[in-house]
Amino acid sequence: MDIADIPVLSLADEGPALAEQIGASFRTHGFAMVRDHGIPDALIARGWELTRALFALPEPIKRGWHVPGIAGARGYTPFRAEIAKGASAHDLKEFWHIGRDLPAGSPLAAMMPPNVWPDLLPGFRETFTELFAAFDQAGARLLRAIAVDLDLAPDWFEPAVADGNSVLRLLHYPPVTDEPGGAVRAGAHEDINLITLLLGAEEAGLELLDADGIWRAVAPPPGAMVVNIGDMLQRLTNHVLPSTTHRVRNPEGARAGFSRYSMPFFLHLRSDFAIRTLPQCIAPDSPDGYPDAITADEYLQQRLREIGLKM
Structure with a gap:
């Protein structure tokens, strides 16, 4: 398997150089890798410990934290519930979603349900509330x-993501047996959101479809974070920053008998933010592909129907 030639950048080097480097990586791959992201190692370790404990619980207990009718927005989503757009087999994964806690009386509350907290795991709420905030800061x-990089003011995105519908996903891919119908851990897909920040990609399996049509492994060094463009940012930039197709393939040999865990943070716009193409991303040879604006929530609901989480 070819490995994607993605540079590892330091998020501590904030300034024009980082903007240029991360922009170049995104334009080439739709992906970047960053170290020095500011999330404490001890906090991440607590998160992994609780993630493993959560998914080790009996299935009936986990299903007690599944909330019907909210398209998996919060709490537990069972194994094989999600399907990649256009795929024929459901993904071999189960997951848990933690969202933003909104202030009382927020006008966004109708679009962002309250969190579900498993009462059997001491420290779960405190740990993942802290992790959510740390991911949020790294994302900012x-x-x-x-x-x-886009020739915008450095703080341009701040109001666009204020109280945004971001989600921290705890992912468990159980050991893989022979699967009929071509089922894989995560079928080829693009992310819905603005950008995704991912911890846990050191375990082999994550692959991106490069511009040359070849699947390449994403292999970050220990502690580094993988970042990729989502469809909302691709739309906002008229594909200047591409949302790259990626997947999690099934392991082979002895590794098939092991679980895989990962922790993506899907950074979202405000639910009521109107996605309109940035003027600087329109040119005579690149006309606006999205002349009609759409709110972030309208776009999200449309995509949730496509991946089987909403009817």
């Missing part, structure tokens, strides 16, 4: 670099 730093 990345968005500043992206804004500068």
Whole structure:
């Protein structure tokens, strides 16, 4: 398997150089890798410990935290519930979603349900509330670099993501047996959101479809975070920043008997933010592909129907 030649950048080097480097990586791959992201190692370790404990619970207990009718927005989503757009087999994964806690009386509350907290796991709420905030801060730093690369004011994204519908996903891919119908851990897909920040990609399996049509492994060094463009940012930039197709393939040999865990943070726009193409991303040879604006929530609901989480 070819490995994607993605540079590892330091998020501590904030400034024009980082903006240029991260922009170049996104334009080439739709992906970047960053170290020095500011999320404490001890906090991440607590998160992994609780993630493993959560998914080790009996299925009936986990299903007690599944909330019907909210398209998996919060709490537990059972194994094989999600399907990649256009795929014929459901993904071999189960997951848990943690969202933003909104202030009382927020006008966004109708679009962002309250969190579900498993009462059997001491420290779960405290740990993942802290992790959510840490991911949020890292995401804000990345968005500043992206804004500068796009010739926007460094703080351009701040109001666009204020109280945004971001989601921290805890993912468990159980050991793989012989699967009929071509089922894989995560079928080829693009992310819906603005950008995705991912921890846990050191375990082999994550692959991106490069511009040359070849699947290449994404292999970050220990502790580094993988970041990729989502469809909302692709739309906002008229495909200047591409949302790259990626997947999680099934392991082979002895590794098939092991679980895989990962922790993506899907950074979203405000639900009521109107996605309109940035003027600087329109040119005579690249006309506006999205002349009609759409709110972030309208776009999200449309995509949730496509991946089988909403009817």
